[in-house]
Amino acid sequence: MSNILRRVLSFGSPSRATSTSTLEDEDTMFDVQEPELEETDPIPNFAEEGITDHTEVLIELMQGPSVSVHVGKATKPITISKRLLMYHSPVAARLLAKQTTPDTLALPGHDPFAFTHIYRWMHQDKLDILPYCTRTGTSPTAIQDACTLLCRIFAAARYLDITPIHGLVFQELRAAFAITRDAGKSTPVAPGTVLEVWRDGGEGCGLWKVVLEEMCVAFTRKPMAVFAVYDECFERIEPFRLAVGEAMTGRIFWGSEVGGVKVEEI
Numbered sequence: 001m002s003n004i005l006r007r008v009l010s011f012g013s014p015s016r017a018t019s020t021s022t023l024e025d026e027d028t029m030f031d032v033q034e035p036e037l038e039e040t041d042p043i044p045n046f047a048e049e050g051i052t053d054h055t056e057v058l059i060e061l062m063q064g065p066s067v068s069v070h071v072g073k074a075t076k077p078i079t080i081s082k083r084l085l086m087y088h089s090p091v092a093a094r095l096l097a098k099q100t101t102p103d104t105l106a107l108p109g110h111d112p113f114a115f116t117h118i119y120r121w122m123h124q125d126k127l128d129i130l131p132y133c134t135r136t137g138t139s140p141t142a143i144q145d146a147c148t149l150l151c152r153i154f155a156a157a158r159y160l161d162i163t164p165i166h167g168l169v170f171q172e173l174r175a176a177f178a179i180t181r182d183a184g185k186s187t188p189v190a191p192g193t194v195l196e197v198w199r200d201g202g203e204g205c206g207l208w209k210v211v212l213e214e215m216c217v218a219f220t221r222k223p224m225a226v227f228a229v230y231d232e233c234f235e236r237i238e239p240f241r242l243a244v245g246e247a248m249t250g251r252i253f254w255g256s257e258v259g260g261v262k263v264e265e266i
Contacts, residue, residue, distance in 0.1 A: 054125045061087050067096065069105045071156075074112035077104070080119055088122055089160040107156065114152035118162065127168045129153065130175055143176050143188040150176075151193050154207045155200045170210050177214040187218035194233045194240065203239055212240065216247035 051057050061084040068077035069085070082103070086093035096102045107115065121127050133146035150169050157165035180188045189211060201208050227234075234241040 057087075058084070058123065065103065067103050067105055069107060069115065071107045071110055071112040071115045078112070078115060078119055080122070084122055088162050091159065091161045107159070110156040110159065111149075111152040114149060114156050117149070117153055118156055118160075118165065121165060121168075127153070127165065127172065130172045134179075138179055138183070140180070140185055140188065143180055144190050144193075147173060147176050147189050148193045148196075151189075151197050151200075151207060151211075155196070158201070158205075158207075166206060169207065173207075173210055174214065177218065181218065187215055189215060191230050191233050194230070195236065198237050198240070212243055215240075216243055219244050220247055 051060055062081045063083065065082050066079050067082040067085055068079055070077045082096065085105070086096065092105060095105060099105075117127065117129060129150050130143075130146050133149065134142045136142070150173055154166060154169040157163075157169070176188050194211065194215070197205070197208050197211050234244075
């Protein structure tokens with residue numbers, strides 16, 4: 001068995017390898033409890049009024065008061081039409097209906113930058129994170145930044161129950177992996193992002209399934225990802241370690257070359 005596969009199946013090195021800024025304030029990033037929802041709380045439904053065109057819906061929803069959304073540790077709130085927010089997010093609608101101050105909403109466990117892109121999606125009906133992050137080139141750093149941002153957008157959208165965004169995130173993540181795969185480069189998802197996705201959703205999370213599937217493919221393609229970077233993921237997330245190990249043993253033929261090096265020599 002190769003040293004790399006042995007590392008994967010035995011938790012990896014006990015040392016803590018590279019960690020990214022994505023895990024800063026990890027004690028507060030994932031401790032937001034999803035609110036209990038009551039079916040009796042009102043949620044605007046303009047489809048019943050015959051308004052289905054996005055532009056018409058947007059014009060209608062922009063009428064009325066605004067709400068200040070305080071996201072993460074941002075010093076300034078994001079101001080958004082209250083009706084627009086309630087229309088897209090059942091959770092926000094019910095939270096605002098229960099509060100004594102219905103003109104503010106706090107999302108302390110989420111990324112302010114990610115929410116600005118959700119705000120943009122509500123207004124423009126598109127996400128386009130990959131084109132945004134790669135506008136100056138498809139460098140490994142740009143692709144990695146796109147993947148991290150997509151994962152944080154998914155986390156906020158999942159909390160707010162904005163389901164249309166989920167499929168858009170999956171689509172762009174797969175596209176990001178395809179770019180690095182076609183360029184002969186290793187996985188674009190940072191170790192810290194892997195841990196974020198796991199902590200936010202666990203095995204039952206659709207995002208986790210997409211990331212794990214693509215990571216397994218990335219770990220068995222040329223050139224090999226630097227396994228030491230993912231030591232903490234192997235140690236702390238058993239499904240990650242087992243899935244990657246299974247993918248390697250099932251797809252790599254011992255004696256073949258991976259990245260110019262024979263597998264048994266890695």
